[in-house]
Amino acid sequence: MKTRGIKDLYLPKGISKHVKILLFCATFTPLWCLYIDKFSSAFLIGNFSLMLIVIEIMLYLSKKWFETDEKKVRRIEETHTIKEVTIIHLLGMVLFFIVALFVFTLAFAMFIIAIHLNNGWGFPNIQLIISEMGPAVKVAAIAIYCSTPIMFFMKWQEAMKRSYELREQNLIFQNETLKSQVNPHFLFNSLNTLASLVNTDAEKASQFISKLSLMYRYILDNSQKVKVPLKDELAFIEDYFYLHEARSKGKILLSINIKESNYEFEILPVSLQVLIENAIKHNMATIEKPLRIVVYMEEQQIVVKNNLQKMATQVVSTKIGLNNLNERVRLITGKEITIEETTNDYLVKIPLLS
Numbered sequence: 001m002k003t004r005g006i007k008d009l010y011l012p013k014g015i016s017k018h019v020k021i022l023l024f025c026a027t028f029t030p031l032w033c034l035y036i037d038k039f040s041s042a043f044l045i046g047n048f049s050l051m052l053i054v055i056e057i058m059l060y061l062s063k064k065w066f067e068t069d070e071k072k073v074r075r076i077e078e079t080h081t082i083k084e085v086t087i088i089h090l091l092g093m094v095l096f097f098i099v100a101l102f103v104f105t106l107a108f109a110m111f112i113i114a115i116h117l118n119n120g121w122g123f124p125n126i127q128l129i130i131s132e133m134g135p136a137v138k139v140a141a142i143a144i145y146c147s148t149p150i151m152f153f154m155k156w157q158e159a160m161k162r163s164y165e166l167r168e169q170n171l172i173f174q175n176e177t178l179k180s181q182v183n184p185h186f187l188f189n190s191l192n193t194l195a196s197l198v199n200t201d202a203e204k205a206s207q208f209i210s211k212l213s214l215m216y217r218y219i220l221d222n223s224q225k226v227k228v229p230l231k232d233e234l235a236f237i238e239d240y241f242y243l244h245e246a247r248s249k250g251k252i253l254l255s256i257n258i259k260e261s262n263y264e265f266e267i268l269p270v271s272l273q274v275l276i277e278n279a280i281k282h283n284m285a286t287i288e289k290p291l292r293i294v295v296y297m298e299e300q301q302i303v304v305k306n307n308l309q310k311m312a313t314q315v316v317s318t319k320i321g322l323n324n325l326n327e328r329v330r331l332i333t334g335k336e337i338t339i340e341e342t343t344n345d346y347l348v349k350i351p352l353l354s
Contacts, residue, residue, distance in 0.1 A: 193247045211242045222269040231263040251285040257296040266353040275304040283309045305347035
């Protein structure tokens with residue numbers, strides 16, 4: 001077993017704990033005997049043994065009572081709020097105090113009975129036991145009263161830390177699952193466009209490949225992140241839009257009206273791409289009637305707005321993209337996206353992160 005520092009008396013942790021209790025009892029017992037003016041060897045040994053046994057019992061009870069078990073915490077978190085978990089721990093503290101005091105009282109009563117029987121004084125009556133154990137029980141009550149909140153706070157803090165870690169892990173898992181569902185169907189169309197450009201315009205094909213590479217590099221680099229700088233997300237949608245512009249040739253127009261002073265904000269990665277893709281997917285676009293997409297800031301929200309030009313044969317919408325995005329926003333910010341549709345326009349507002 002590995003030994004530790006001076007605070008553990010250079011002993012293994014499990015052994016040092018019991019040695020320190022032994023030293024405490026050896027120091028405190030004589031002082032207690034002097035205080036109550038009973039300094040016989042029998043009384044000294046008896047008090048030492050009683051104190052050692054009681055402390056060891058209290059230590060064992062506290063360990064079992066306040067023990068943090070990950071599975072138990074997970075079960076509690078699934079059915080209780082943080083406030084309810086705290087209340088459960090507070091009730092546990094109160095019950096522990098009652099049980100600990102009962103155990104100490106019982107142990108001390110048995111000690112008094114043993115002394116009386118050992119000295120041939122006969123079995124003491126209840127009044128005698130209460131009178132003799134009264135001062136000791138008061139001291140024990142004060143000691144337990146002071147130590148129980150400390151143990152509670154330490155174990156409660158540990159439980160809360162574990163609880164928040166579990167919540168965070170669950171949040172990351174859900175967020176990653178939702179992000180993985182973003183549909184990259186535009187890749188197929190992009191590859192078709194690229195195949196056409198290779199034979200007609202080699203320079204533009206090279207630029208197209210560069211933009212496509214930057215776009216997927218962004219997705220790979222930020223797939224594990226919860227938020228990204230707004231500046232990076234805007235650069236990403238410009239690269240993404242370039243792929244559509246090469247194919248649509250003026251049928252779709254994108255305008256980004258956001259001041260550089262607002263680039264300090266952060267946003268969920270790939271969130272604006274979902275909104276732009278949604279606008280392109282559900283609206284027709286021609287040279288005479290282009291689809292106009294505008295991205296701007298309103299208070300602490302990014303707004304993606306487009307003119308409404310519904311197709312004659314409307315694409316069946318599963319709303320998976322928007323639902324996933326809304327769930328991501330809710331998990332990260334506690335808010336939801338805002339969707340507004342008028343006769344002429346369709347817009348979506350997504351909260352920014354400061």
